Every structure is written in structure tokens, then in C-alpha cells.
Amino acid sequence: MDVRTINTKNRILNGLIKVLSTQKLSECRTIDIINQAEVSKKTFYNYFKNKKDFIHWVETNILTSLKNALQKDRTSLEDTHNASEQKIMELANSAFNVTLKYCDDHKDTLVVLLSDNGDINLYHAIINLANDEFLERAPYLFNTTRAEIQKIPLYKFFQTLYVDSIIRLLLFWLNHRSTMSIDDDKYLAGLIQTKSNIQLMKSLAN
Numbered sequence: 001m002d003v004r005t006i007n008t009k010n011r012i013l014n015g016l017i018k019v020l021s022t023q024k025l026s027e028c029r030t031i032d033i034i035n036q037a038e039v040s041k042k043t044f045y046n047y048f049k050n051k052k053d054f055i056h057w058v059e060t061n062i063l064t065s066l067k068n069a070l071q072k073d074r075t076s077l078e079d080t081h082n083a084s085e086q087k088i089m090e091l092a093n094s095a096f097n098v099t100l101k102y103c104d105d106h107k108d109t110l111v112v113l114l115s116d117n118g119d120i121n122l123y124h125a126i127i128n129l130a131n132d133e134f135l136e137r138a139p140y141l142f143n144t145t146r147a148e149i150q151k152i153p154l155y156k157f158f159q160t161l162y163v164d165s166i167i168r169l170l171l172f173w174l175n176h177r178s179t180m181s182i183d184d185d186k187y188l189a190g191l192i193q194t195k196s197n198i199q200l201m202k203s204l205a206n
Contacts, residue, residue: 012037012044013058013109020112025119058109059122063129069099070133077140085194088141092190100182107174114171130163165192
């Protein structure tokens with residue numbers, strides 16, 4: 001993709017970010033995105049058929065990039081098996097490096113698309129991606145296998161709690177980037193993976 005195309009698509013994406021700061025995705029029109037992007041209709045339609053096609057392109061890129069980032073981060077677990085709590089805390093510094101860097105670089109897009117004005121379908125797609133990644137990482141972090149987790153209902157329950165906590169932490173961090181660093185997020189990710197809710201609340205109170 002040439003530089004001109006990249007710059008034009010980024011302008012259109014910035015137009016979407018501006019629109020979603022005040023409008024719901026379901027209510028905004030293609031022309032609203034075009035106007036905020038300050039490009040011509042012809043320019044927009046040179047690249048996309050309509051708003052739906054544009055959103056599909058944006059979200060496909062996000063999901064593909066997140067999947068690739070998680071796969072790269074997973075390599076830091078290759079020498080790990082049934083990790084201790086201390087080891088999981090240590091791994092939090094490396095097991096999300098590429099993923100958090102991607103999220104930080106694209107925070108404006110992620111924040112608006114995962115906000116109340118954004119696309120709930122993207123949120124669910126990220127949850128599904130995180131669940132798949134959990135199953136890939138389970139043999140490294142816990143004394144279990146992908147097959148066991150998928151077979152035993154209680155494992156599935158804890159998987160849901162685990163993934164939901166990590167996703168909610170990510171969203172909280174993205175919305176508080178002015179006061180939270182990547183290192184803060186990694187530290188909290190480690191705590192979430194190793195401490196109970198009661199322990200977390202007590203640590204905050206102290």
C-alpha cells in the first residue's frame with residue numbers, strides 16, 4: 001500500500017473517530033464520516049463501498065493485528081509450564097508487550113469503537129479472540145490442557161472470569177492513559193491473574 005493511500009485511509013479513520021465522539025455508530029451516516037475526514041465523496045468511494053464496508057475494513061485490521069500481537073507475545077511462555085503465582089506476575093511484563101504496544105498506538109480508534117457509541121460486535125469479537133488465546137496459553141500457565149478446559153464446565157466458568165477481567169482492565173487502561181502507564185497495566189494484569197478480588201481490594205486499601 002503506497003503512502004498516499006495510507007494517509008487517505010488514516011484521514012477517513014480520523015473522521016470516524018471524530019464522528020463517534022458525539023454520535024452512535026448505528027446512527028452516523030457515510031457522509032458524516034466523509035465530512036469529518038475532510039475528503040471528497042469520490043475519494044471515500046475509491047476505497048470503500050459504504051460505511052459498512054469501511055467499518056469492516058477497520059475492524060478486520062484491528063482483529064488481525066491483535067491476533068498477530070498475541071501470538072508474538074505467547075512466545076515468551078514457551079519455556080513455561082504450570083507457572084507459579086510469582087512466575088505469572090513476572091510473565092505479565094513480557095506476555096502482553098506487543099499487544100499493549102499495538103493498543104497504545106491505536107488507542108483513539110479502540111476507545112471510540114469499544115465505547116457506548118461504537119460497535120458491540122467488535123467487543124464480542126475481541127472477547128472471542130481472547131478466549132481462543134486463553135486456550136492457547138492454558139498449558140503454559142495452568143496444570144491443564146485446552147481439551148480439558150473445553151470439556152469441564154467449571155473450567156469454562158473460570159475462563160470466562162479470567163478473560164473478562166483482562167479485557168475490562170485493557171479498556172480501563174485505554175480510557176485512563178493520561179494517568180496509567182503500560183507498566184501499570186502489566187502490573188495490574190499480573191495481580192488480576194494471581195490474586196482474588198478480596199486480596200485486590202485489600203491491597204488497594206492499604
